[in-house]
Amino acid sequence: AQSVAQPEDQVNVAEGNPLTVKCTYSVSGNPYLFWYVQYPNRGLQFLLKYITGDNLVKGSYGFEAEFNKSQTSFHLKKPSALVSDSALYFCAVRDPRGADYGGATNKLIFGTGTLLAVQP
Amino acid sequence: DVKVTQSSRYLVKRTGEKVFLECVQDMDHENMFWYRQDPGLGLRLIYFSYDVKMKEKGDIPEGYSVSREKKERFSLILESASTNQTSMYLCASSNTGYPGEQYFGPGTRLTVT
Numbered sequence: 001a002q003s004v005a006q007p008e009d010q011v012n013v014a015e016g017n018p019l020t021v022k023c024t025y026s027v028s029g030n031p032y033l034f035w036y037v038q039y040p041n042r043g044l045q046f047l048l049k050y051i052t053g054d055n056l057v058k059g060s061y062g063f064e065a066e067f068n069k070s071q072t073s074f075h076l077k078k079p080s081a082l083v084s085d086s087a088l089y090f091c092a093v094r095d096p097r098g099a100d101y102g103g104a105t106n107k108l109i110f111g112t113g114t115l116l117a118v119q120p
Numbered sequence: 121d122v123k124v125t126q127s128s129r130y131l132v133k134r135t136g137e138k139v140f141l142e143c144v145q146d147m148d149h150e151n152m153f154w155y156r157q158d159p160g161l162g163l164r165l166i167y168f169s170y171d172v173k174m175k176e177k178g179d180i181p182e183g184y185s186v187s188r189e190k191k192e193r194f195s196l197i198l199e200s201a202s203t204n205q206t207s208m209y210l211c212a213s214s215n216t217g218y219p220g221e222q223y224f225g226p227g228t229r230l231t232v233t
Contacts (some may be wrong), residue, residue: 108152111162
């Protein structure tokens with residue numbers, strides 16, 4: 001079955017410390033992976049994506065993510081957390097199921113989200 | 121920048137009412153999506169559309185229908201609202217290029233009483 005798992009409901013980190021938000025996936029074929037962030041009462045904002053190539057992907061707001069094929073993981077990282085990074089983070093993988101309709105439907109399968117709390 | 125707008129940020133409806141949620145995108149994207157977001161369940165796909173007048177069921181279509189008469193507009197319809205449809209509803213759009221990240225609207229928080 002195609003799925004995405006975010007094993008931690010909440011991650012707490014002190015401002016200035018490095019942060020990691022974990023994500024593992026199960027999908028047939030090559031995975032296309034994404035991270036999104038959601039601030040309170042807002043929609044999701046795209047952070048970064050992995051398609052192919054370098055396993056370390058850099059994205060918005062100083063975030064990066066490391067793709068690990070053997071561990072089927074795509075963890076989100078930041079070297080130094082800010083209080084303003086506090087938000088809900090979602091990992092997603094492109095759903096390979098179903099037919100394309102003359103182009104990619106780009107359906108995504110989302111994890112359940114991880115709440116990141118950065119303490120000052 | 122891509123802009124996806126939703127007709128209401130907050131909506132309160134009564135059980136049994138017909139509810140329309142509107143979504144408009146301004147980037148000429150072919151694909152549009154409706155999700156509901158519930159605590160602990162993440163985002164679940166209700167319906168998506170890959171072209172005008174074309175639609176496909178997602179993972180939880182029961183109790184919902186959709187309409188896409190114009191490329192930029194995708195409507196979600198609750199035929200007869202029920203309390204278990206109280207949720208945050210998110211609209212998104214994407215192009216057809218691989219892998220095509222999705223762009224989200226601000227969401228509509230619907231309460232059915």
